[in-house]
Amino acid sequence: MGKFITFEGIDGSGKSTQARLLADALYAQGQDVVLTREPGGSPGAEEIRRLLVEGDHARWSGETEILLFTAARRDHLEKTILPALKAGKIVVSDRFADSTRVYQGAARGDLRTIVDRLHDAIIGVEPDLTFIIDMDPAEALNRGLARQSGEDRFEELGLGFQKKLRAGFLALAQDFPDRAVVIDGNGPKEAIAQKVLEAVTGHLQ
Secondary structure: OOEEEEEEOOOOOOHHHHHHHHHHHHHHOOOOEEEEEOOOOOHHHHHHHHHHHOOOOOOOOHHHHHHHHHHHHHHHHHHHHHHHHHOOOEEEEEOOHHHHHHHHHHHOOOOHHHHHHHHHHHHOOOOOEEEEEEOOHHHHHHHHHHOOOOOOOOHHHOHHHHHHHHHHHHHHHHHOOOOEEEEEOOOOHHHHHHHHHHHHHHHHO
């Protein structure tokens, strides 16, 4: 069985960059690596992604978002994650269930119980290791909006929402101390990537 590593954090925290840098570093070491993302990571999940990250921020209720994210995650799990893990590969994912726990379960309303019940019933998989890239919400928000990716539905909820998200992710690290590692996202990306790689190397030994 392979290893499942995830990256979490608020929008604009640099987690996508760190996920890519880790995948590149592991590949350079000769590891068989699959780099993926959520929402998305499989053809069906990518279709659902557009429903979730584009459009007006009030497009869906928190409950509807949970159902859509779970549907995308299930397809991602079936088509990409589980086959790779069974083949002994290292799966590096930019977001997974922890994002739903924080975004819809905490910051979008008190829906954590619903998130956890659906996760247990439909997903039932946790990462072996999770990196939470932590940084100042104001700086991260400016960075996220500057990308003008068209996928800024959550950034448009503003700084207050990003602050709630940061608090949610830090609380999550306390909920899952065996697998969650908080990494300071300030500073050169190369230095951050080195800290991540050192933690992964220690975990894989």
